[in-house]
Amino acid sequence: MARAPKVTSDLSKRNYRLGLPLAKKPIWQALGDGISIGYRRCEGTGRWIARKANGKGGFNEGVVGLADDYEDADGSGVLSFAQASAKAFNWAKEDRTVARKAPLTLDEALNAYERDLKVRGGDYGNVSRVRSHLSEKLMKTSVTDLTVDMLKTWRDGLADKLAAATVNRTTTPIKAALNMAADADQGVTITSRAAWEIGLKTLGDAESSRNVILSDAVVGKLVKAAYSQSLAFGLLVEVLAVTGSRYSQVAALKVADLQNGTADPRLMIPVSNKGKGQKAARSTPVPIPAALAKRLKAAAEGIGPTGVLLQKPGGGAWAKSDHSRPFARAVKAAGLKPAEVEPYQIEEITAYALRHSSIVRMALKGVPLRLVAALHDTSVTMIERTYSRDIASVADAVARASMLDLGAIETTEAGNALLGAGEEVTALPRVEGQCRHGHSYAEFPPYRNSKGSVVCAECARIRTRTAKAAKKRGAA
Known part of the structure; x- marks a missing residue:
């Protein structure tokens, strides 16, 4: 026989309920016929829980509504004690029972989020990268048992070894997974999101990303050094430099994506999995020089339209990070001098610097930011946020062309006195x-x-x- 629930006669009193400590388990009051009404104290509004003995020594439970802790009861979504009790009886009579499920763990929440990303065409690799930072103990912790202190301690531990911006990028998929789990639960077991909303709060002192912007001369040296390793790697690096696309996009190019039948050749760059939601277009036409198009056509000789356009020296598609070590060797072989890449360090140069340089190059040459964003599969907002320091001169030039310039103005003796006795104001020619x-x-x-x-x-x-x-x- 099921154990009798703990009884209290004060759940009908709002002040009493609000005085209760936050708890995961409800306080119960028996209503008769094996039915009980429970109240769960939450961070915000509490929940009314119906409970019914299942005849097997246990109970079935279900949320019947929100408590009138802060709002007056409306008999529908927000219920008084009496309304919740009546609804509990109706719930039991209609047999709308919900068997208690095993608590969802953080690991299971991440698995569900990863599946959702795959279905939506998102970058599910984000979940894999997060897992490398999570301990087994934390992964096995149920979502309902996560606390602010637990998650904050983990986040702060990351901050000790990673840049603040990296910490924020790492915590974002976890918050997304937990929010998705809470949405699916609909308040049955996950009654508060405070644990991750507070514990994984974005670090406000995150430094802006350090984007390495290279001159055209330096980019040319890197491409030449890449070709000295192999034709295949040289083509890969040249396409990265010319299009400014991400490595993952370039590696996914098919032979059919090379449009070389006209005087204006282009590559149909596949869209990336970055950003939110589904993208309308599957690829973006990006113009390339005729010389590069000729080299690509020659390299693709004998490969079918659906074959991979850019292949490794030994054949096959370029996989994740296959380019990292060869590119590091190219940087070293390019013989760059520190003065050529100031204010950056030579060790900071990665293949992604080719993308940064392409975006800034176009912006500084007056290409509209909307077009720059489209060609690089990003948004104007992201470009302004990421490259604002590097392209500030464009906005400055536009504003300077229309500013009011009154030239030299003669001042009175009283005006000159404001500069201070004996003070001289000089400026460079x-x-x-x-x-x-x-x-x-x-x-x-x-x-x-x-x-x-x-x-x-x-x-x-x-x-x-x-x-x-x-x-x-x-x-x-």
Whole structure:
């Protein structure tokens, strides 16, 4: 026979209920005929739970509604004690019983989220990357047992060894998986999301990503060094540099994606799994030089239309990370000097720098950001967020062309006095051209430092930012 539920006569009192501690298990009051009404105290509004003996020594349970803790009862979604009790009897009579399920674990929530991403065409690799940071103990913890302290401790542990921006990217799939689990549960067992909403709160001090932007000359050296390793790797790197596409997109190219029948050849770049929801287009036409199209056509000789366009030296498609080590060798073989890549370090250059450089190159040449975004399978919002520092000169040039310039203005003696007695205001004469890193002196007015050298203001700002970041990493 089922054990009699704990009885209390105060559940009908709102103040009493709100005075109860937060708990995963409800407080029960028997209503008769093996039926009980329970109240579960939550972070927000509490829940009314109906319970019925199943004749096998256990109970079946079901949520009948929200308690009138903060809102007046409406008899439908928000119920008073009396309304919830009546609904519990109706629930039992209609046999709308719900057998208690085993608690969903974090591991199971991630599995469900991974399946959902696969169905929607999302990047389910995000889930695999998250798993490498989770302990077995945490993976086996049920979602209902997760606490703010538990998840916050785990997040802060990541922050000790990873950049804040990386920590935020790692916690995002976990929050998405837990939210999906809570949506599916509909409040039956998962009654609060506070554990991950608070415990995995985004770190506000995350530094913006450090995008390595390379000059066309440096990109050319890298492509040449790639070709010195093999024709196959050279083609891969040149396509990455010319299109600015992601490695995963370029590796997925088919022979049929090369459109070389006209004077304006292009590649139909497959869309990526980045972003939310389904994308309307399956590929994006990206123009390429005729010389590159000719090399690609020759390399694809004898391969069918559905075959892989860019293949490894030994044959077969380029798989994940297959390019990493060869590209590192290309960077080393290119013989780059530190001055050519300032303010970055040569060790920072990866294949993704080709994408960064392509986006910034187009933006600085006046290509509309909407078109730049379309060609690179991203959004204007993401470009503005990620490359705002690098393309600020474009907006500056547009604004400068329409600004009010009154030229020199003669001031009165009273006005001159505001500068201070004996104070002299001097400025560098207008300097034409650009610095060795491509920053226009017209857009970034230079100044003379204590050694008498003319310094580009933008270069100085980047060096200062780099030094601060290095100092922060050293302190950590």
